[in-house]
Amino acid sequence: MTLDDIPLFATLKSRLGYLGDRQQVIAQNVANTDTPGFTPSDLKPFTLPDAPGAAGSLPPITPTLTSPMHMAGTPASRLKSKPVLSPDSETTLDGNSVVLEEEMMRMSQSRMDYDTAVSFYQQAMTMLQTAAKRPGT
Amino acid sequence: MADPVQPSNIAVAVATSALKAEQSRMRVIAENLANADSTAQTPGGDPYRRQVPVFTPTTVDGAKGVAMTQVVADQTQFGSEYAPGHPAADPKGYVKLPNVNPMMEALDMRNAQRAYQANLSVIETAAEMDNSTLSIIKK
Numbered sequence: 001m002t003l004d005d006i007p008l009f010a011t012l013k014s015r016l017g018y019l020g021d022r023q024q025v026i027a028q029n030v031a032n033t034d035t036p037g038f039t040p041s042d043l044k045p046f047t048l049p050d051a052p053g054a055a056g057s058l059p060p061i062t063p064t065l066t067s068p069m070h071m072a073g074t075p076a077s078r079l080k081s082k083p084v085l086s087p088d089s090e091t092t093l094d095g096n097s098v099v100l101e102e103e104m105m106r107m108s109q110s111r112m113d114y115d116t117a118v119s120f121y122q123q124a125m126t127m128l129q130t131a132a133k134r135p136g137t
Numbered sequence: 138m139a140d141p142v143q144p145s146n147i148a149v150a151v152a153t154s155a156l157k158a159e160q161s162r163m164r165v166i167a168e169n170l171a172n173a174d175s176t177a178q179t180p181g182g183d184p185y186r187r188q189v190p191v192f193t194p195t196t197v198d199g200a201k202g203v204a205m206t207q208v209v210a211d212q213t214q215f216g217s218e219y220a221p222g223h224p225a226a227d228p229k230g231y232v233k234l235p236n237v238n239p240m241m242e243a244l245d246m247r248n249a250q251r252a253y254q255a256n257l258s259v260i261e262t263a264a265e266m267d268n269s270t271l272s273i274i275k276k
Contacts, residue, residue, distance in 0.1 A: 026259070
């Protein structure tokens with residue numbers, strides 16, 4: 001039995017993974033604040049995984065190369081959930097719709113959520129330890 | 138070109154690519170400002186032409202980073218000034234002046250600075266998130 005078998009820990013783990021991925025998507029948006037025609041994207045709101053080992057939680061598949069003549073192909077994005085285009089409130093003349101302020105807000109929001117999840121994890125851990133302690137100590 | 142230090146976090150890698158792009162953009166702005174008064178060497182010749190950086194999304198670690206892929210010349214008209222004694226004056230006595238507008242460059246510079254700061258705070262946040270994860274094992 002691992003910690004992932006406890007539903008609370010599995011949920012927290014996927015939540016942390018989701019927030020890490022979201023941070024990556026926001027980093028892409030911020031990096032492209034001055035790229036003409038760029039539309040920012042965001043992840044869909046977090047949903048609980050249906051069951052352990054559901055389709056959403058599978059790692060990306062990479063083909064095995066058995067001959068040097070095989071082409072590796074483009075590796076799939078490492079993001080678990082697919083980012084969707086979500087333009088910010090303004091679009092500039094060059095077609096770029098990244099608003100730095102909104103991206104910063106999204107970023108600190110996901111950072112706060114991340115901290116919440118981490119402290120939740122710690123609390124649950126402490127609770128487990130309390131339960132596992134020998135009585136009377 | 139591979140980086141000597143590979144950032145562990147993809148968000149950091151993306152933000153780093155943007156930092157580099159903004160640095161290159163800063164270089165172009167500096168060139169424009171430095172040459173705001175550079176005229177031609179020969180009579181009637183063209184002066185310094187303003188350069189414009191072009192940003193394009195590039196793949197960094199499987200994510201979408203950014204890079205300054207090319208620098209193109211600004212095709213707007215040159216200014217001109219009547220200065221018959223100038224070595225670059227044409228037969229009528231006019232000297233062509235660069236199409237650099239210091240005000241525009243100052244605004245561009247401000248923009249580059251803002252974008253640079255935003256990317257730095259992305260790196261900071263990513264580091265803080267990593268740190269809070271590490272705090273789990275500190276106990």
